[in-house]
Amino acid sequence: MLFWYGHGGGGGWGWFAAMVGMVLFWALVITVGALAFRALSRSGPAGEGEPGRRHPGWHPAGPPPDAERILAERYARGEIEDEEYQRRLAVLRSSRAGPAAPDAPKP
Template sequence: MMFWYDHGMSGWSWFAMAVGTVLFWALIITVGVLLYRALARPAPPSSEHPAWHKTPPPGGPEQILAERYARGEIDEEEYQRRLATLRGSRPGPA
C-alpha cells in the first residue's frame, strides 16, 4: 500500500498553499501595523487644529475700508472718520 504517497497534493497544490500562507501572514501583519499606527498617533490639541485657524483677510483694515468705500457701502465722511480712527488721529479735513 502506498499510504504516504499521492494524497491528492500535486506540486501546484503545495505552491498554492505556500503562497496563500505568505499572503495570509502579510495581511495579518499589515492590519496589525496599521492598527498600531492609528492608535499610537497622538491627537493634536483641539485649539491647534489646522482647520480651525482663521487667517485674517489679505491687506489690512485700511484696505478693507478702502474696498468698502469703493463699493459704495460707506460714504466719504464715514470713510475719512474710520480711516482716522484706524490711524490713531483725530478726524478732520484731509
C-alpha cells in the first residue's frame, strides 16, 4: 500500500509509479475497446469490411463494372465535366456497335 500509516511507500517515486501504471491501464482498456468495436462493426463474414469501403487488394464479387457505369460514377463525383461526359459516352456507345465493315470489293 502506498504510504501505509506513514511508513515507506517510496516517496515521490511511489506516486510516479502509481500514476504511470494508471495511465497505462486506461490506455490498454481504451485500445482493447476500440479494437473490439472496430472488429465487431465490420459487415460480412470474417470481417470482410463495409460494402462501399475499398482496401488494397479488395475486389467486389461479381462481374467488373462496365465502362458506362465507371464513367457515370466519375461524372457523379465531379471528376469530369458535362461536355467530357457526353463526348466519352458517345464514343463508348458508338464503339459497342463495332467497327464499320469495310466496303466489299466490287468485281
